[in-house]
Amino acid sequence: MFGEGLNIFNMLRIVVDITLVWYVFYKLIMLLRGTKAIQLLKGIFVVLFIYLISYLLNLQTVQVMIEQVIVWGPVAVIILFQPELRRALEQIGRGSFFSRNRRSEEEIFNQTIDAIVKSCTYMGKRRIGALITIESETNMGDYIETGIPIQGQLTHQLLTNIFVPNTPLHDGAVIINQNEIVAAACYLPLSESPFISKELGTRHRAAMGISEVSDALTIIVSEETGSISCTRNGELHRDIDQDKLVEILRDNLGSNFKKTPTPKNWNWRGRKK
Incomplete structure (x- = not known):
């Protein structure tokens, strides 16, 4: 024994x-x-x-x-x-x-949100048009190939600089995967929905178009008004403030860093239907 x-x-x-x-x-x-x-x-x-x-x-x-x-x-x-x-x-x-790596992942998650919010706020105040698509579970490879490869770490300085008018990369969408800017000047499909307001321009139609064919979250900064809007899963949420943008990013990007799919019974604002 x-x-x-x-x-x-x-x-x-x-x-x-x-x-x-x-x-x-x-x-x-x-x-x-x-x-x-x-x-x-x-x-x-x-x-x-x-x-x-x-x-x-x-x-x-x-x-x-x-x-x-x-x-x-x-x-x-x-x-x-x-x-x-x-x-x-x-x-x-x-x-x-x-x-554990969880702490570093949380820090990267917070830095990603901070960079996007700072950049969008800065561009909104100066009425710099922007179209930012954040990849989720749906692969964006076909749309990434239409743009210019960046593959750089996401910072608010780099993100803002891409959309400065009259520069080679400002026209088109930036595609982000976690904390990396994958590509810029990407072409997104335009929505053909008749319910989109006529006052909305090409950026909003492109944001709606990509939201209809993928689960990506897309942020639009209006060049005319400086307002910030978001689209996901075919829904458009207009004129959001900085606090609301932070809330939307936290609700929708958590699964990107945890590597777990977003449940199908959740809507784009991160709440159950």
């Missing part, structure tokens, strides 16, 4: 040991992702693979050379990648190394 309990304890200890090692490696990879250090990591695997091949084929000269690389490699890594190592140690010191 005592032996069985000891065996279970040893198994649990091994599972915890492996889990901790896996978690640390996972966090290190997430930390290095997007930096030049990730290329180093790939290079290390290539070197180890070559060393294994040379060992199996008994390539002694190659083995000696790679052994020297392995011996002196850690010193070279410390010298060449001081910034990345320092950043990792700083994160460990702040406790953020072992924190």
Whole structure:
């Protein structure tokens, strides 16, 4: 009986040991992702693979050379990648190394909303026309291909600058996916609905058109009046203020960052039908 309990304890200890090692490696990879250090990591695997091949084929000269690389490699890594190592140690010191990604996702979510609201408010006050489509579950690839690739991080400065009049990208729609401006100067389908007010221009018709064929949320800034409007699922909501825009963005963009589909029984304002 005592032996069985000891065996279970040893198994649990091994599972915890492996889990901790896996978690640390996972966090290190997430930390290095997007930096030049990730290329180093790939290079290390290539070197180890070559060393294994040379060992199996008994390539002694190659083995000696790679052994020297392995011996002196850690010193070279410390010298060449001081910034990345320092950043990792700083994160460990702040406790953020072992924190969950949910916090960072929430920060990105808030920054995305803040950038869109600031940009729309700025353009509205100066009557700069804008058409901003935010991709949701429906793929926007066909419409992205009609525009100019941007693939830049969303900031209110970049978003505003795109719509400055008499610039190459100001005419057409900007398509956003999460916190990335994917493309600008995109062509959207115009709505043929007879119920759209005659006083609304091409931007509003394009916003209604894309809302009829996708679940994307589209924001329009009127060049004539400076007013802000939104469309989704074939519905148009006109003359919204800054607080209402924040509410609409929070209600409709949460699923984009949580990677979960929006329930079908919810309307475009984020409330149940």
